[in-house]
Amino acid sequence: TSVPSLASSDGHGFLQCLREKMPSELVYTQSSSNFTDVLFSSIKNPKFFTTATVSPRLCIVTPGDASHVQAAVVCGRRQGVRLRVRSGGHDYEGLSYRSVRPSEVFAVVDLGASLLAVRVDRIESTAWVESGATIGELYYAIARNDSRVAFPAGECPTVGVGGHFSGGGIGMMTRKHGLAVDKIVDAKMVNANGELLDRAGMGEDLFWAIRGGGGGSFGIVLSWKVQLVQVPPTVTVFNIGRMVDQGAVDILTRWQHIAPSLPSDLTIRVLVQQGQQALFQALYFGTCGALVATMGEQFPELGMTSADCQQMTWLQSAATPFLSFASNGTLEEVLLDRTAWTSAFTKAKSDYVLRAIPKAAWKEIFSRWFGMDGAGDIILEPHGGFMDSVPAAARPYPHRNGVLYVIQYIAYWQQQGDGGAAAKSWIGGLYDFMGQHVSTNPRRAYVNFRDLDIGQNDDDGTFESGKVWGERYFVGNYRRLAAVKAGVDPTNYFRNEQSIPPFMETT
Ligand code: FDA
Structure with a gap:
């Protein structure tokens, strides 16, 4: 076909394609004066602040709306350039903005710059949250005016919604209300063909897969509709x-x-x-x-x-990073501070x-x-x-x-x-x-606590090579994830060291 192979692209055609489809100020190339600032803006593990880190050689795209994300995928597919997607940048192995392979040429789509909105519907008791928001921003938007509603997700306010929801979302309300993914009722995503889909458009298999199958495998999720949960106006915490x-x-x-x-x-x-x-x-x-x-x-x-x-509102309890109950600062300072470092x-x-x-x-x-x-x-x-x-x-x-x-x-x-x-x-x-x-056969692990030591995909991204780590994160669900992947991204465009490989009938 006329589609260039992903390995052979030099990226010029990709940048040209992006220029035609979105404002140039949304694209940061290596020659942009603030490229490094944008790249480092949400790196949460300073061990990846080094020249040895294989960073996006081509550019970082900071989309302002869904059409820019679609454009990045269409240009990437057409020009043979891979994309990595970053929301909050907390990935423990940095897979949202770095590659383990020195030769990999890729661009980053960074949702944390502009896709941050949270819209709460009090009548329905739901909210739409964009992937680039942090969970602290989500908690604040939900509960600042109503101490009886909340959302069950993680404990550190700077964590990004995009990656966190993609992998599960464990927090202090997990025993009461489940994981973040147990309360997601709709989502909007861009698939490997550059199509924008909601739950009805993507179908139940893909909707199942994006709620916990790990980020970076199925497409770029732009926003999530979540069901809020009820909490009492006052909760009690202790730290002994x-x-x-x-x-x-x-x-x-x-x-x-x-x-x-x-x-x-x-x-x-x-x-x-x-x-x-x-x-x-x-x-x-x-x-x-x-x-x-x-x-x-x-x-x-x-x-x-x-x-x-200590008695407080649920929102105050959520504003105590790692539940130290000793945090200084106002609710806004703690929950909305993206730079916590x-x-x-x-x-x-x-x-x-x-x-x-x-x-x-x-x-x-x-x-x-x-x-x-x-x-x-x-x-x-x-x-x-x-x-x-x-x-x-x-x-x-x-x-x-x-x-x-x-x-x-x-x-x-x-x-x-x-x-x-x-x-x-x-x-x-x-x-x-x-x-x-601990658990054995397999020895289990949590995909949001990403650990490349437990295995990585081989260069061909085969189902068999993925089993090594995939069955540890997903146990019996790994195979279904790989079957969903084969249906929605059979050429394995969205891929990283631990992305779900497509399960083909011949594998
Ligand atoms: P990041 O942007 O790095 O993305 C992580 C992965 O998801 C990457 O593979 C990325 O490509 C992909 N991705 C990101 N956005 C996507 C999108 N929109 N669509 C598709 N794929 C996307 N976990 C937990 O369950 N409970 C907790 O309390 C905590 N607490 C915590 C504290 C701190 C300080 C850290 C560093 C991490 C945690 N975590 C956690 C783990 C956290 O849930 C995990 O790192 C998430 O993947 C982070 O999501 P980000 O969007 O911030 O990461």
Whole structure:
């Protein structure tokens, strides 16, 4: 055919095509004076701020409306140029703006610059949110004038809606209302033919796939219609730290049995930190008095009292990044600040726990792994409640009934020093050690905690090569995702190191 191969394009035709179809100020080439500022604007992991990072060699497109996104796809297909799409830039492996392959020539479509609107329909109790908005902006728009409505998604306000909704969306309301993707009722996306589709136009298979099958595989989702959820006007939170010499090992061992089966109005997650401390962080849909009574009955080992309670609106609870409950600043400053910044380099991994980990193992985790140089954090997020009621095939996210909690491991380091050797060795060693205690066959992982160590597509992007990582993120849903992909993008135009490959009959 006359379509150039993706490998052979030099990009001139692509840039020319873009110039014909959209205002030139929306296209930043390497020669634009602010190219680097735009590229770095939402990189959230500073380890990718380096000249070694394989960045978009051709340009960054910052679309102002759907027609610009369609134009980028049409030009990309016609001229043989691949696109990566970025919303909030939080991908742990930077796949929204970098390639692992040094020779890859690609452009980035960055929705975080202009496609940020949130429109709330109070009568219907729904909202349309554009992918470039952050979840903090979504929460603020929904709840600033009405403390009785909310949306269940992640815990850090700067996370982008586009990538987050594409992969699931776990947060403090997951046990009560499910994942973000459990409350999405419509979406608008541009497919690999440059067509703009809503739910009716894309059909139920593709609509299923984009709600959790991971970003960057099926097209560019422009906006999402979400169902809001009801919350009480006042919620109660607590943040209780226990050191090893205060019984952290016993309390945490017990937490595993209790947290997934608590009433779904109460979520208690745990942050285990260097210094051998376990921080128990809770969100409760009720008053302090009722929470103290529930904790006395269900989890007396934690020793929670009314002095630990903080009562606030749901929106205030969402404005406490990582639930530290110590954040400074107004709601607007915290929820709407896109620049919130970490100077640490990070590496993350994840696991799912289906059977409580024995006390002896927790003892070793604290004494050996959290006593070590380079130790970072682990975050334990309970499932159960609403999550148990959703069949594993209802959405691409398969980790439902029977999962006690998900573990996120995070290692941190600074640019100076040992280049992260101690932190990397810590996270790798701990992950190996945990293998005996977590899910197996496959050892599961959460696609939004992207981890390229668990496998990458081969150069041909085959179904078989994708199985290695795909069945770990999606278990039995990987095959259906690949079949949907074959139907909507058979030439595998939207592709990255961990995008869903098309499942062809011959594979
Ligand atoms: P980014 O723009 O980097 O995109 C991520 C992936 O999705 C890329 O592959 C990208 O190409 C693709 N993509 C982006 N926009 C798309 C679109 N519009 N259409 C199609 N594909 C698109 N997770 C969680 O469940 N709960 C939590 O509480 C947190 N908290 C958290 C805190 C911090 C500080 C970080 C760095 C990450 C999290 N996460 C999280 C993980 C987060 O959900 C995950 O990184 C999301 O993919 C981020 O979405 P962004 O749009 O910001 O990323």
